[in-house]
Amino acid sequence: MPTITLLILTFAAAFIALFMPIRYGNRFAFASSLVIFAYSVYLFITFPISPDYQNVVDYPWIESLGIHFKVGMDGISILMVMLTTFLTPLIIFSVRKSEPRPRAFYSLLLFMEMALIGVFVSMDGFMFYIFWEIALIPIYFICLLWGGKDRVKITLKFFIYTLTGSLFMLVGLIYLYLHTSGQHSFDIQSLYAAGKSLDAQHQCILFWFFFLAFGIKMPIFPLHTWQPDTYTEAPAQGTMMLSGIMLKMGIYGLIRWMIPMLPLGFSQNSQYAMWLAVIGVIYAGIIAFTQKDMKRLLAYSSISHVGLIAAGIFAFNAQGLQGSIIQMLSHGINVVGLFFVVDIIQSRTGTRDLGSLGGIRLKAPYLATVFAIIMLGAVALPLTDGFPGEFLLISGVFKFDNIMGAIAGLTIIIGAVYMLRAYQRSMLGETSTWTDSFSDITMAEKTVLIPIVIMVIVIGVCPNLFLRVSEPAIMKLLSGM
Amino acid sequence: MNTLIILSVLGVITLFAEIFRFRKGLFPLILIGLAAAFTFTVMDYNNPQVYFGMMNFDNYAVVFSSAILVIAFLWFMMAQNYFLQETSVTDHFALILFSLVGAVVMVSFNNLTMLFLGIEILSVSVYVLAASDKSNVLSNESGFKYFLMGSFATGFLLFGITLIYGVTGSFDLTTIHQHISTGNQTGMALAGVLLLLVGLSFKSSLAPFHFWAPDVYEGAPTTITTYMATVVKMAAFAAFFRLFSTCFAEIAGHWTQVLWWMVIITLFIGNVSAVRQKSLKRMLAYSSVAHAGYIAIAIVSMSATSASAIFYYTLTYSISSITAFTILFIVSRHKNSKDISAFEGISKANPLVSFAMTVAMLSLAGIPPTAGFFAKYFIFFTAIHSGYTLLVLIAIVAALIGIYYYFRVIIAMYFKPEQQLVPIKVGILHRIVLIITTILTILLGIFPDLIMGWL
Numbered sequence: 001m002p003t004i005t006l007l008i009l010t011f012a013a014a015f016i017a018l019f020m021p022i023r024y025g026n027r028f029a030f031a032s033s034l035v036i037f038a039y040s041v042y043l044f045i046t047f048p049i050s051p052d053y054q055n056v057v058d059y060p061w062i063e064s065l066g067i068h069f070k071v072g073m074d075g076i077s078i079l080m081v082m083l084t085t086f087l088t089p090l091i092i093f094s095v096r097k098s099e100p101r102p103r104a105f106y107s108l109l110l111f112m113e114m115a116l117i118g119v120f121v122s123m124d125g126f127m128f129y130i131f132w133e134i135a136l137i138p139i140y141f142i143c144l145l146w147g148g149k150d151r152v153k154i155t156l157k158f159f160i161y162t163l164t165g166s167l168f169m170l171v172g173l174i175y176l177y178l179h180t181s182g183q184h185s186f187d188i189q190s191l192y193a194a195g196k197s198l199d200a201q202h203q204c205i206l207f208w209f210f211f212l213a214f215g216i217k218m219p220i221f222p223l224h225t226w227q228p229d230t231y232t233e234a235p236a237q238g239t240m241m242l243s244g245i246m247l248k249m250g251i252y253g254l255i256r257w258m259i260p261m262l263p264l265g266f267s268q269n270s271q272y273a274m275w276l277a278v279i280g281v282i283y284a285g286i287i288a289f290t291q292k293d294m295k296r297l298l299a300y301s302s303i304s305h306v307g308l309i310a311a312g313i314f315a316f317n318a319q320g321l322q323g324s325i326i327q328m329l330s331h332g333i334n335v336v337g338l339f340f341v342v343d344i345i346q347s348r349t350g351t352r353d354l355g356s357l358g359g360i361r362l363k364a365p366y367l368a369t370v371f372a373i374i375m376l377g378a379v380a381l382p383l384t385d386g387f388p389g390e391f392l393l394i395s396g397v398f399k400f401d402n403i404m405g406a407i408a409g410l411t412i413i414i415g416a417v418y419m420l421r422a423y424q425r426s427m428l429g430e431t432s433t434w435t436d437s438f439s440d441i442t443m444a445e446k447t448v449l450i451p452i453v454i455m456v457i458v459i460g461v462c463p464n465l466f467l468r469v470s471e472p473a474i475m476k477l478l479s480g481m
Numbered sequence: 482m483n484t485l486i487i488l489s490v491l492g493v494i495t496l497f498a499e500i501f502r503f504r505k506g507l508f509p510l511i512l513i514g515l516a517a518a519f520t521f522t523v524m525d526y527n528n529p530q531v532y533f534g535m536m537n538f539d540n541y542a543v544v545f546s547s548a549i550l551v552i553a554f555l556w557f558m559m560a561q562n563y564f565l566q567e568t569s570v571t572d573h574f575a576l577i578l579f580s581l582v583g584a585v586v587m588v589s590f591n592n593l594t595m596l597f598l599g600i601e602i603l604s605v606s607v608y609v610l611a612a613s614d615k616s617n618v619l620s621n622e623s624g625f626k627y628f629l630m631g632s633f634a635t636g637f638l639l640f641g642i643t644l645i646y647g648v649t650g651s652f653d654l655t656t657i658h659q660h661i662s663t664g665n666q667t668g669m670a671l672a673g674v675l676l677l678l679v680g681l682s683f684k685s686s687l688a689p690f691h692f693w694a695p696d697v698y699e700g701a702p703t704t705i706t707t708y709m710a711t712v713v714k715m716a717a718f719a720a721f722f723r724l725f726s727t728c729f730a731e732i733a734g735h736w737t738q739v740l741w742w743m744v745i746i747t748l749f750i751g752n753v754s755a756v757r758q759k760s761l762k763r764m765l766a767y768s769s770v771a772h773a774g775y776i777a778i779a780i781v782s783m784s785a786t787s788a789s790a791i792f793y794y795t796l797t798y799s800i801s802s803i804t805a806f807t808i809l810f811i812v813s814r815h816k817n818s819k820d821i822s823a824f825e826g827i828s829k830a831n832p833l834v835s836f837a838m839t840v841a842m843l844s845l846a847g848i849p850p851t852a853g854f855f856a857k858y859f860i861f862f863t864a865i866h867s868g869y870t871l872l873v874l875i876a877i878v879a880a881l882i883g884i885y886y887y888f889r890v891i892i893a894m895y896f897k898p899e900q901q902l903v904p905i906k907v908g909i910l911h912r913i914v915l916i917i918t919t920i921l922t923i924l925l926g927i928f929p930d931l932i933m934g935w936l
Binding site for chain 2: 061062063064065130133134136137141144145151152156159160163166168170171174175178263339
């Protein structure tokens with residue numbers, strides 16, 4: 001029941017936010033998302049360390065097709081839900097008062113939160129697909145209504161791109177559904193069984209169907225071409241949603257659905273997928289290094305980081321998988337923080353161009369410190385949140401294949417280079433005409449940034465707080481193959 | 482049978498209403514009549530009756546007839562204004578009611594003569610209606626074109642019926658089925674099947690027999706276009722599937738190959754042509770061709786779930802189409818233009834109209850949680866079930882093209898700067914129609930079981 005409560009709470013909040021008087025809109029959206037966060041924290045604290053699904057509810061939905069409204073959470077889901085409910089209040093609070101149509105904005109953000117939670121708790125293949133698709137609608141409108149200059153073309157490209165992948169996944173799901181034994185069902189266990197019963201050749205084909213859906217969402221090289229443009233043109237909150245939470249849908253899909261369903265297809269193809277992921281790590285890292293636009297730089301850095309997470313999953317050992325879980329959390333937190341810093345800089349100076357910035361540290365020491373901490377998290381300095389994840393991921397990949405581990409390990413160097421470069425160009429040096437009158441961050445902005453900084457340190461110091469929750473589920477996944 | 486009687490009597494009363502100066506009360510009377518017909522139809526559910534071997538009111542017929550009546554009910558509410566103001570209302574309402582008789586015959590025939598009669602009753606009324614805007618050249622062209630092309634199609638159909646009769650010696654569906662399934666599959670029979678296929682493809686606007694559709698849809702008055710896109714399409718596909726599933730399922734291998742290719746051509750011609758259209762009405766016309774392609778996938782599949790897939794698809798497509806055409810009607814009235822550009826920036830002053838249009842477009846594009854998604858889902862499901870996975874993959878590519886042009890409308894409404902901030906006046910009946918269709922679109926998208934179980 002708690003799982004459904006979570007969904008209903010978010011949906012109700014999204015619905016009410018649409019009709020709130022504009023004056024209270026901001027406060028209501030923020031407060032309700034905090035309530036939802038508090039509730040999920042409660043669920044997290046009371047969550048037993050167990051490999052099984054908790055809080056499962058199962059109602060028939062479309063009985064004639066074996067579709068059930070079945071939700072539940074295991075250790076992986078609860079962490080993803082936590083990430084979503086933790087970031088959403090921050091994202092909502094970061095909305096500037098001057099945005100047009102604030103009510104619709106808040107409502108869409110909350111609606112999106114509901115869809116994302118739905119994705120992470122679905123235990124029915126069809127429901128998973130529905131939530132997966134529903135998440136696309138609010139983000140499309142967020143980008144379309146509040147985005148930058150070229151938003152129309154770019155958001156449509158984004159929409160069609162991701163929908164292409166999803167529809168292939170739908171075909172894969174229907175195919176598997178038709179191979180479930182007895183009374184056909186979309187239940188997660190029946191789909192697992194159906195997938196395992198297929199021969200290697202069919203599993204391989206289906207593997208690439210699912211890979212297309214999840215790979216586009218993450219995105220994995222060479223399916224990433226929608227991403228830099230979309231991240232750049234979307235409003236800051238849209239970018240945070242996309243990079244912080246939405247791309248985790250793809251990674252989660254790999255772990256939850258694809259690998260257990262298609263073990264043979266996975267083991268035969270994981271090396272190719274691994275190559276793509278590793279190429280993406282290096283390729284996007286190098287491109288990030290040459291970017292002048294800070295948002296675009298972060299977009300490419302995101303491709304690079306996600307590539308490493310994917311590589312850890314394709315390595316398929318305990319280190320790789322656990323690393324991917326913890327890295328999903330820390331990447332989500334870091335990237336939201338970084339995009340918010342960029343948004344602050346842009347709102348003050350009107351530019352994101354690294355060439356025009358500089359010397360902000362002199363004017364805004366507080367911002368510079370916060371930026372430094374989050375940035376160090378992103379380059380995986382020990383004791384920050386990026387470190388445990390990256391360490392586990394690289395050792396996982398190394399265990400899978402030495403050479404690939406070595407190549408993927410380069411990300412530590414490349415990541416440090418482009419991140420430090422961005423920091424140096426924007427914060428250090430002399431002030432420019434753009435940054436002359438830069439004022440330090442306000443109370444509202446601190447409210448968003450301080451929780452992020454705290455989490456950067458907390459995950460860095462005691463990652464086990466989270467890793468222990470996901471461990472049983474990961475071990476079950478590994479032993480099930 | 483009660484449905485047919487009620488509709489015919491209603492039609493005759495409507496004709497006489499002009500003489501007896503009964504125009505004011507006519508509209509409520511028609512709505513009551515349709516509701517009564519609907520009630521009687523639904524009461525026949527699970528009570529199959531065969532009338533003299535000519536008509537077979539099985540569940541298939543009942544379900545499709547009631548859906549047609551529901552759509553007709555919504556259509557009357559949408560079209561009332563137009564006919565009251567601009568033409569002689571009684572003739573046109575009578576014609577619509579008679580064409581509904583044709584539609585009901587088309588979904589319940591048990592004999593090829595009845596199929597032919599049904600199609601003719603429906604078509605002849607619609608030919609006239611397409612040309613009902615007498616002073617408009619385009620409307621006249623539309624009616625004339627529809628008439629000429631439709632007559633051609635009827636010729637094919639008749640020729641096919643004749644050949645089938647020549648082989649089997651009967652018009653009766655069961656007899657034909659027995660002959661065909663017991664091995665009487667001569668070249669003549671196959672030629673007959675193929676000609677029937679051509680004739681019915683014409684009526685349901687499958688490429689390469691779709692050429693009439695865009696011009697006719699565009700030229701006809703918007704209300705009549707709505708009628709053609711909804712009721713006529715539903716009846717045509719119901720008849721198509723009824724004929725081919727009862728008679729020719731055993732020789733499916735022969736004709737599904739042809740239809741397979743026709744589906745692909747239809748999907749691409751419909752979707753690709755729609756992309757380039759400036760006029761929303763013409764875009765919807767091409768999109769209607771494309772949707773015919775999706776529906777025909779279920780006919781190609783010929784599986785146990787085909788009938789319900791077709792039913793769900795045609796019904797939800799009709800509901801969303803009514804929303805889209807109603808809004809087109811309202812907006813084009815207000816701005817005097819049927820182009821997509823007329824929709825630019827209307828969202829601010831008309832949030833509810835824009836919301837309804839967005840839901841309709843999402844549904845036509847097949848995005849969850851709208852009904853259109855489930856419609857496509859059932860079609861794809863049916864096809865994969867019968868092993869047509871490649872066809873589904875091709876249809877997916879076509880659906881992606883579809884997203885592009887449906888979203889153009891949404892983008893125009895929300896993104897383009899508003900030209901004028903005056904809210905567009907929406908009459909009370911239109912308002913009711915929009916509310917009903919929008920709620921239905923979302924409701925059927927979340928609970929498709931509400932109507933899926935009927936067939």
